[in-house]
Amino acid sequence: MNPRTAAVFDAARAQQRSALIGYLPAGFPTVDDSVEIFQTMLDSGVDLLEVGLPYSDPLMDGPAIQESVEIALERGVTTDDVLSVVDRLTPAEGQAVYVMSYWNPIERFGVQKFADGLAAAGGSGVITPDLTPEEADAWIEVTEAAGIDRTFLVAPSSTDARIDIVSGATTGFVYAASTMGVTGTRDTVSDAAPQLVGRVRERTGQPIGVGLGVSSADQAASIAGYADGVIVGSAFIRRVLDAESSAEATAEVGRFAAELREGVRRSTHLSEPDA
Amino acid sequence: MAALDQLEDAFDAACTDPDFARELADLEKDYTGRPSPLTRAARFEHECGGARIYFKREDLNHTGSHKINNVLGQALLAARMGKTRIIAETGAGQHGVASATAAALMGLECVVYMGKEDTQRQALNVARMQLLGATVVPVETGSQTLKDAINEAMRDWVTNVATTHYLLGTVTGPSPFPRIVRHFHSVIGRETREQILEIEGRLPDAAVACVGGGSNAMGLFSAFLDDPEVRLVGYEAGGEGVESGRHAARFAMGAPGVLHGARTYVMQDEWGQTIPSHSISAGLDYPGVGPEHAWLHDSGRATYEPVTDAEAMEAFSIVSRTEGILPAIETAHALAGAMRLGRELGPDAVIVINLSGRGDKDVETAARWFGIDTT
Numbered sequence: 001m002n003p004r005t006a007a008v009f010d011a012a013r014a015q016q017r018s019a020l021i022g023y024l025p026a027g028f029p030t031v032d033d034s035v036e037i038f039q040t041m042l043d044s045g046v047d048l049l050e051v052g053l054p055y056s057d058p059l060m061d062g063p064a065i066q067e068s069v070e071i072a073l074e075r076g077v078t079t080d081d082v083l084s085v086v087d088r089l090t091p092a093e094g095q096a097v098y099v100m101s102y103w104n105p106i107e108r109f110g111v112q113k114f115a116d117g118l119a120a121a122g123g124s125g126v127i128t129p130d131l132t133p134e135e136a137d138a139w140i141e142v143t144e145a146a147g148i149d150r151t152f153l154v155a156p157s158s159t160d161a162r163i164d165i166v167s168g169a170t171t172g173f174v175y176a177a178s179t180m181g182v183t184g185t186r187d188t189v190s191d192a193a194p195q196l197v198g199r200v201r202e203r204t205g206q207p208i209g210v211g212l213g214v215s216s217a218d219q220a221a222s223i224a225g226y227a228d229g230v231i232v233g234s235a236f237i238r239r240v241l242d243a244e245s246s247a248e249a250t251a252e253v254g255r256f257a258a259e260l261r262e263g264v265r266r267s268t269h270l271s272e273p274d275a
Numbered sequence: 276m277a278a279l280d281q282l283e284d285a286f287d288a289a290c291t292d293p294d295f296a297r298e299l300a301d302l303e304k305d306y307t308g309r310p311s312p313l314t315r316a317a318r319f320e321h322e323c324g325g326a327r328i329y330f331k332r333e334d335l336n337h338t339g340s341h342k343i344n345n346v347l348g349q350a351l352l353a354a355r356m357g358k359t360r361i362i363a364e365t366g367a368g369q370h371g372v373a374s375a376t377a378a379a380l381m382g383l384e385c386v387v388y389m390g391k392e393d394t395q396r397q398a399l400n401v402a403r404m405q406l407l408g409a410t411v412v413p414v415e416t417g418s419q420t421l422k423d424a425i426n427e428a429m430r431d432w433v434t435n436v437a438t439t440h441y442l443l444g445t446v447t448g449p450s451p452f453p454r455i456v457r458h459f460h461s462v463i464g465r466e467t468r469e470q471i472l473e474i475e476g477r478l479p480d481a482a483v484a485c486v487g488g489g490s491n492a493m494g495l496f497s498a499f500l501d502d503p504e505v506r507l508v509g510y511e512a513g514g515e516g517v518e519s520g521r522h523a524a525r526f527a528m529g530a531p532g533v534l535h536g537a538r539t540y541v542m543q544d545e546w547g548q549t550i551p552s553h554s555i556s557a558g559l560d561y562p563g564v565g566p567e568h569a570w571l572h573d574s575g576r577a578t579y580e581p582v583t584d585a586e587a588m589e590a591f592s593i594v595s596r597t598e599g600i601l602p603a604i605e606t607a608h609a610l611a612g613a614m615r616l617g618r619e620l621g622p623d624a625v626i627v628i629n630l631s632g633r634g635d636k637d638v639e640t641a642a643r644w645f646g647i648d649t650t
Contacts, residue, residue, distance in 0.1 A: 056549040057422065057534065059429050066416055078546050104533045108547025130536070132276065157277035157436065181434035 002149045004096035004124040005172045008047045009207040009228055011094040018224035018264040020045055021209055022257060023100060023233030024240070025052035026085040027077030028068045033246045035088045037253050041236070042091055044254040045261025048229065049089070050127060053082045053101035060129050062184030064234040067241065079109045087121035096124040098151070098172075103131045111138050115146040125149030125172045133169035140169060151175050151209075154200060156192035167204035173229055174200055178212045184234045194226045220263030230264050278436045283451040285356045290458070295351065302347050303462065306380070307336050311463075313470035313627070318597035319610075323617025326624040329479070330600070331467050333491065333631050340603065340632030341463060341491045342373035342444060348459035350377035353440035360384040360439045364428040366393055366421035366487065367558035367605060368400025369632055370444030375409035377442075385409040388427040390420035393557045400636050418551035421487075421561045425535050445488025446565035449536030453493075453567050460494025467627055468498040475625055481506040481616055484629035485608040486579060487523070487558050489565035491631035496577060506578075509568060510612035512554030513581030523552035525564045526572055526579040534563040540572070555584040555640065556604040558632075586611040588644050591634065603632035604640065 012019040022041045026034050038049055054072040058065060086097050099118060106114045106128070118126065125148050131139065133152055143150045149172025154163050157180060167174050178193035197208050210223050211231030220230045236253055243249035289295040303309040312335065316328040333341035353361055361383050365371030371387040378385030387404055391413040394401050404411050417423040425448070432441040446453045446460075464482075471479055482499050484492035486509035499505040514522030522528065525540040532541035534549060542550040542562035554560040571577035587604060590611035595601050602610060606629075613628045620626070634641065642649045 055547075056417065057426055059426055059535070060433065062430070070416070073548065104541070104543065104549075105547035108530075108532060108543060108545070130533075135538075155277070155433075159277060159280075162276055180436055182430045 001171055002096070002124040002147060004091070005048070005149050007094045008096050009173065012047065012228065015265070018227055019047040019229040020220070020257070020260050020264045021048045021050060021211070021229045021231040022046035022236055023050035023052055023231065024236050025054045025065070025068050025072050026082040027054060027072035027075060029071055029240065029246065029249070030075060031077060031081050031085060033249070035085055036246070037240065037250050038085065038089055040250050040254040041257050042089065042095055044257035046257050047095055049091070049095070049097045050100045050231070050233070051082060051086055051097060053079060053099055053105055055102040055105055058102065060182055062182040062234060064237045064241070065183050068237045079105055079114070083117045083121045086118065086123045089122070097122065098125040098127060099123055100127040100129070103128055112142045115142040115148060119146040119148050123148060125151060127151040127175055129153055133165050136169060153177055154196065156180055156196050160199065160203065163200055163203050167200065167206055170206060173207040173209045174204065175231070176200060176208050176210050176227070178210050181212065183212055193223065197226050217259040217263030220260045221266040224264040224266070230260070232260060278432070279449055279451065281356065282352070282455070285352050286451060286455050289352055289355060295355070299348055299351060303344070307343050307347065309336070309462065310466045311335050313467060313474065316598050319594055322593050322597065323614050323626070324620070325622035326617035326620055326626050327475070328613060328617065329471065329625070329627045330630040331463060331495065331627060333463060333629060334600070334602065334606070334633035338369070338373045338376050339635065340369040340373065341460060341494060341629070342370045343376065344462055344494065345444065345456050345459040345490060346370070346373040346377045346442060349440070349442045349455065350381050350383065353383065353442065354381055356440060358438060358440040360386070360435065361442045362386045362388065362428050362431050362439055363442045363444055364388050364421065364424035365444065366390070366424070366560055367556065367603070368393070368397040368404070368636060369558060369603070371409070371411070372400050372403050372407070374442050374444070375404040375407035378409060379407050386431065387411050388414050388424040388431070390418070390424050391415050392419040393421065393424070396640060397557055397636055420551070421557065422549065422563070429535070445490040446493045446567060447488045447535060447537045447539065447563055453537065453565050456490050457493045457497055457567065460490050461497040463491065463494035463629060464496065464498025467495060471625070471627060477625070478502055478505050479625040479627045480504070480620055481508060481624065481626045483508040483510065483609050483613050483616060483626065485509070485559060485605050485631060486511050486564060486568060487561050487605060489568045491629050493565060493567060495627070495629045496571070500576065507571065507576060508612060508616060509577055509579040510582045510608045511564070511579055512552070512556060512559035512608060513583040513586070514553040514555070516583055517581050521553035522581060523554045523559055523561060524581040525562065527581045529562070531569070537563065537566040539563055539566040539569040555587065555644070556608065558603070558605040559608060580612060582608040582611045588641070590614060591641060592645065600630070601634035601638070602630060603634045604637045606631045
């Protein structure tokens with residue numbers, strides 16, 4: 001595991017809480033604004049940042065992420081910009097910066113170049129929602145060499161055999177999609193999530209992050225009861241979309257991050273730290 | 276992955292089940308109207324250098340295109356998997372109409388995703404789907420065409436996978452879809468092979484088809500893959516010309532990449548972002564292409580060439596006037612390609628063209644192109 005990723009989950013476990021994981025696309029609403037918003041998220045209690053790489057066909061994303069990504073792409077954000085955003089962020093000790101990207105932009109950029117570029121920019125890992133471990137040989141090789149983590153996804157429909165394949169290819173943390181469906185805020189995060197986390201935990205000692213649908217500190221608290229990481233994306237994006245200025249967007253995101261920070265501390269962590 | 280595994284298991288089980296084969300064969304015969312004829316195009320031949328030209332008449336199938344072959348097969352699979360709802364993407368609307376038809380026949384709920392731009396240029400097919408009891412959802416994201424409809428259908432599928440089968444309409448998407456769709460369209464090639472052997476006493480020199488995702492072409496090609504003397508040619512949409520940037524020429528101008536779960540040729544920029552395609556024909560307006568076509572291209576077994584909007588519309592007009600057949604504009608790309616190929620191969624050649632669909636849905640577009648006043 002990348003040392004920064006390890007530090008995130010070690011610190012959270014030491015404090016008997018979940019890590020707070022926050023997502024926004026890079027370049028949304030502009031490259032410079034996104035750097036400021038990301039840094040505010042880190043400064044307001046987000047432990048692990050997911051910097052989204054905007055892609056023209058975000059298959060697993062709901063309306064909020066689609067809209068934000070379209071805005072970023074219309075303004076011409078590129079993969080170079082995404083790496084420069086990572087480079088400009090200054091995570092504190094115990095914090096880490098990841099990139100979340102669909103596969104085609106990484107492949108087009110060059111898998112080796114991307115892994116090395118991210119490592120050089122101070123990134124710790126990459127989440128690839130549409131890459132299956134079966135197709136990931138080259139990716140596994142270059143991320144090992146670059147010392148960055150790779151996260152693959154499990155869903156409530158995943159069989160135990162599938163969970164083994166995914167967790168076997170993952171380093172860092174396993175991403176558990178809480179519900180069948182696309183990203184986006186929901187009033188309730190389904191019962192499928194704790195069951196899925198329980199099944200994954202039986203099969204791997206890796207930290208487990210739960211995402212898709214978290215929109216409030218209360219929801220974050222309830223997920224923190226069983227997961228190692230609580231992932232929040234669309235609810236941050238809504239705050240940026242609804243803001244009338246970039247200053248307001250930054251302030252709103254910071255305020256929301258602080259609320260979520262309290263949420264993930266409210267619940268007692270159920271799982272025992274690894275020996 | 277679980278849903279794809281379930282689909283693969285159901286498909287493999289169905290393929291070895293004689294009851295499934297019988298049920299499908301009965302539907303093809305009594306409902307679709309198969310076998311579709313192989314029609315000699317004696318007057319059109321003069322435009323093709325005198326080569327002997329045959330049309331495989333998929334336009335005469337129920338619903339007016341080849342799409343019904345795959346839809347009936349997959350709808351039977353959906354029922355076998357206990358799914359009560361099917362969803363589909365559609366470009367020109369042919370696959371959407373076929374899906375709505377099969378859903379009505381088998382008592383399934385049907386939702387069709389269609390790019391908003393396509394709902395406007397194919398308004399007749401939108402009405403047909405609605406009359407058949409389907410819900411048509413206009414997709415307003417991205418380029419508002421076929422690729423965005425596929426995005427939206429996939430989002431629906433992952434959300435409702437317990438009750439829903441994604442009835443993908445072409446030979447792309449994640450495995451096992453390309454294989455399943457090829458299988459259900461392979462009847463086109465099988466019949467063609469038998470028919471041409473009976474009429475000509477030999478295999479054709481070339482078998483050609485238009486290629487959007489590539490389902491009709493794959494159905495035709497599949498029967499001739501092991502016959503190296505049969506040239507296989509796919510015609511993709513050259514739009515306003517490949518140099519214009521407004522086209523759907525994946526082989527001519529695209530690069531290997533991953534789109535919609537398939538590794539194939541994709542129209543993409545230097546950053547791997549999908550470039551919106553363009554074609555006068557909604558059914559060829561897709562920035563990716565079936566991965567098995569990519570393989571046939573790389574192995575050299577099949578070749579792929581762009582045909583522009585203007586060339587396709589010229590062929591549309593010629594075939595309408597020489598054969599009394601209004602082809603779909605998608606199909607007109609293959610007809611234009613055959614005119615080129617026939618002149619190259621000469622009068623002794625035999626060429627089979629997959630006449631994949633009829634052109635009723637395109638009357639308005641064609642009337643506008645040729646300046647016919649329909650008001």
